[in-house]
Amino acid sequence: MATGDIPQGGDTIAVIGGGLIGTSWSALFMAHGYDVVLQEPAKAAWPAVPERIATALRQIAELAPDLPAAGQLRLTTSLEDAVEKAVWVQENAPENVPLKRAIYAAVEAAAPAGAMIASSTSSLVWSELSAAMGDPARLITAHPFNPPHLMPLVELFGPDPDRLETAAAFYRGLGRTPVFLQREAVGHIANRLSSALWREAVSMVAEGIASVENIDAALVHGPGLRWSVVGAHMAYHLGGGSGGIGHYLSHLGPSQERRWQDLGNPALDRATQDKLISGVGAEARGRGIDELEAARDRALIAAQLALSGQRP
Amino acid sequence: MATGDIPQGGDTIAVIGGGLIGTSWSALFMAHGYDVVLQEPAKAAWPAVPERIATALRQIAELAPDLPAAGQLRLTTSLEDAVEKAVWVQENAPENVPLKRAIYAAVEAAAPAGAMIASSTSSLVWSELSAAMGDPARLITAHPFNPPHLMPLVELFGPDPDRLETAAAFYRGLGRTPVFLQREAVGHIANRLSSALWREAVSMVAEGIASVENIDAALVHGPGLRWSVVGAHMAYHLGGGSGGIGHYLSHLGPSQERRWQDLGNPALDRATQDKLISGVGAEARGRGIDELEAARDRALIAAQLALSGQRP
The missing domain is CATH 3.40.50.720 (NAD(P)-binding Rossmann-like Domain)
Incomplete structure (x- = not known):
């Protein structure tokens, strides 16, 4: 070749x-x-x-x-x-x-x-x-x-x-x-996004804002579902009304910057690790990794069949 | 009542x-x-x-x-x-x-x-x-x-x-x-997660790592799709192999903490706003907000019909 x-x-x-x-x-x-x-x-x-x-x-x-x-x-x-x-x-x-x-x-x-x-x-x-x-x-x-x-x-x-x-x-x-990628970066794109989101998910567990299970449910039934359809930038474009992302940035950019400063920066110390492990245990409800993985794969296949050719 | x-x-x-x-x-x-x-x-x-x-x-x-x-x-x-x-x-x-x-x-x-x-x-x-x-x-x-x-x-x-x-x-x-929520927090759960993810998405645009369109595509076809099915904590549980999140934390916790320190903290200054606006414009490919919203809603309905009762 x-x-x-x-x-x-x-x-x-x-x-x-x-x-x-x-x-x-x-x-x-x-x-x-x-x-x-x-x-x-x-x-x-x-x-x-x-x-x-x-x-x-x-x-x-x-x-x-x-x-x-x-x-x-x-x-x-x-x-x-x-x-x-x-x-x-x-x-x-x-x-x-x-x-x-x-x-x-x-x-x-x-x-x-x-x-x-x-x-x-x-x-x-x-x-x-x-x-x-x-x-x-x-x-x-x-x-x-x-x-x-x-x-x-x-x-x-x-x-x-x-x-x-x-x-x-x-x-x-x-x-x-x-x-x-236009230039190389550790974690490429997707793992940088995952890591950024998980940092806040861990922070909320560490700070006692919500349980592991409720945080995962909020993600799956909220932003996760939406991000399976439109990306984060496009979501803010559509959240800006008829003025799109330009309107969003000029009106809500400053409050978004303030919110960023309010996000957590947790350590994965022993206490936080214990909360994560017991929280995921509660979420798993006795199901082992194999069973959870099989259910995940079935749902992924169903979602992809439904979304193929459907996204904006 | x-x-x-x-x-x-x-x-x-x-x-x-x-x-x-x-x-x-x-x-x-x-x-x-x-x-x-x-x-x-x-x-x-x-x-x-x-x-x-x-x-x-x-x-x-x-x-x-x-x-x-x-x-x-x-x-x-x-x-x-x-x-x-x-x-x-x-x-x-x-x-x-x-x-x-x-x-x-x-x-x-x-x-x-x-x-x-x-x-x-x-x-x-x-x-x-x-x-x-x-x-x-x-x-x-x-x-x-x-x-x-x-x-x-x-x-x-x-x-x-x-x-x-x-x-x-x-x-x-x-x-x-x-x-x-176990205790109140500005942005509740989902908007805190969205905000944390978007901070990194904006940072990658500002730093020239990838375009708006490629970042959104990476999210939609990668972590977003997965988060429509399993939450972030559960995803790390399933990413830990048979040892689950406990194994993940003990083996990859330190590298995750290092990665968190490498994430961006962008300002929504004029230059970054311009990149976001032109990037979303390229992603929209001439489609207006109404058309994008209608496509988003159709895809959301399709995804939900497919996922209903299917998630782990």
């Missing part, structure tokens, strides 16, 4: 890492007709892989029943074996700079020249990861939102606009919604 | 204020069989009221086609006339403490003794509003999320647990999801 070509069904994709993110990506690639070679160095992790992929494939089929027959999966411990015929490399190794740099060096040596390397990193940035590469622009960060096979978002950053456009076209072909 | 009785269909509800919130509440009450007397002192605002209510009633019918025949609407300029036979008073006057206090004094004098007074205030708190009342505990804050006839959330605060329970039962009967 030449640089700039978009991978096609039947091509081989290398997935580095067989954890939650790697298996979820694998299922998505396979559902779209790609063959996947998944490199997972720990053989102890292998048995869980096909089962997780099968579950994800069933969920993808609910969302998109018309996809082609699934591509093939092959597991390997060898990086070189995984990337040898790959047109795309999706890297999901642990968040460790030296480890990832060693992977990229091996991929640069073994993969076809045109194969791009996309890192799913959530907490590291491109400049750090690419610094030791022969061709740094071959790497992009392509951060999915968990679980990648159900969440449309992929956040892209890299220095080469052409390669980014190729990546965006590739992920769009997988039913994803790529967004672009 | 005695204190503690939940209003029944056929009862009369007084709605104070004929703006967006007052008309939206009126439609919701009417759709559930209540007669509404809406007090709006500015007769110039009257002509828009029935049209807005009719639109809202049509949207409610899409969400809940089996509701009883709608109650009656009557407009009045007189507060005394509005509340004389009311079993419930929903106050949506401008956010002005002396004005609201004067309203409560008039309502206390003219309304039946058992009628509760619920303020839709978004930015004021109960202690400020109730200070001059004969029976302060008769007032609660009951903050809806805009638009109230489509968004389930109602945030409740007041000093009397029995009256709060009555209020919660009343709003549940209207298909709402009431949540409780």
Whole structure:
């Protein structure tokens, strides 16, 4: 494949890492007709892989029943074996700079020249990861939102606009919604937003304003529901009446700035951690992680089917 | 009606204020069989009221086609006339403490003794509003999320647990999801969360990390979609693997605290306002507020129909 070509069904994709993110990506690639070679160095992790992929494939089929027959999966411990015929490399190794740099060096040596390397990193940035590469622009960060096979978002950053456009076209072909960072930032966009919101959610628990369960219910039935439809900036535009965000800013900007100063800055100390843990326990009402996750996934699929093509 | 009785269909509800919130509440009450007397002192605002209510009633019918025949609407300029036979008073006057206090004094004098007074205030708190009342505990804050006839959330605060329970039962009967504050806070819960998230969204625009449109897209297709299904605390519980939030906090708490320190604290100065306004303009792609609002409402209805009874 030449640089700039978009991978096609039947091509081989290398997935580095067989954890939650790697298996979820694998299922998505396979559902779209790609063959996947998944490199997972720990053989102890292998048995869980096909089962997780099968579950994800069933969920993808609910969302998109018309996809082609699934591509093939092959597991390997060898990086070189995984990337040898790959047109795309999706890297999901642990968040460790030296480890990832060693992977990229091996991929640069073994993969076809045109194969791009996309890192799913959530907490590291491109400049750090690419610094030791022969061709740094071959790497992009392509951060999915968990679980990648159900969440449309992929956040892209890299220095080469052409390669980014190729990546965006590739992920769009997988039913994803790529967004672009203009400059790299720790946490990209979505995790910075999540972190900012959670800081206030933790603060309200620490300050005794509301319980974990009531805060989560307020989010789910209020701003969360609205943000599944319109973003925060657009919500303020629509909250400004016929004058839109310009009217909002000129009339309520100063009170918004005062409100920002009133927001909390909590510490995750022992007392606050205990409140969070017992509060989430009350919210879970005896349901285990697996049961909650399955319910979350069913609801995510229902919401996406309902919202597809419906948003402003 | 005695204190503690939940209003029944056929009862009369007084709605104070004929703006967006007052008309939206009126439609919701009417759709559930209540007669509404809406007090709006500015007769110039009257002509828009029935049209807005009719639109809202049509949207409610899409969400809940089996509701009883709608109650009656009557407009009045007189507060005394509005509340004389009311079993419930929903106050949506401008956010002005002396004005609201004067309203409560008039309502206390003219309304039946058992009628509760619920303020839709978004930015004021109960202690400020109730200070001059004969029976302060008769007032609660009951903050809806805009638009109230489509968004389930109602945030409740007041000093009397029995009256709060009555209020919660009343709003549940209207298909709402009431949540409780343990102590009052400016912005209640949802607007504090919104404000915290928007601060970071504005900061990323100001810092040139991403465009308004890409930030909104990241939210809608990432955390917003997930928060329409599970709250922020529950999301970290599910992000902690089989160890849940306890595992998350002990392993990633310190990095979350560092990330909080890295979040922005922007000013809404002229330059930032200009970036927000032009960015939202690009996102709107020529569509006016009415068109965007109609699309938002259609998508909200679709999401709620899909999610009803589906969330963990």
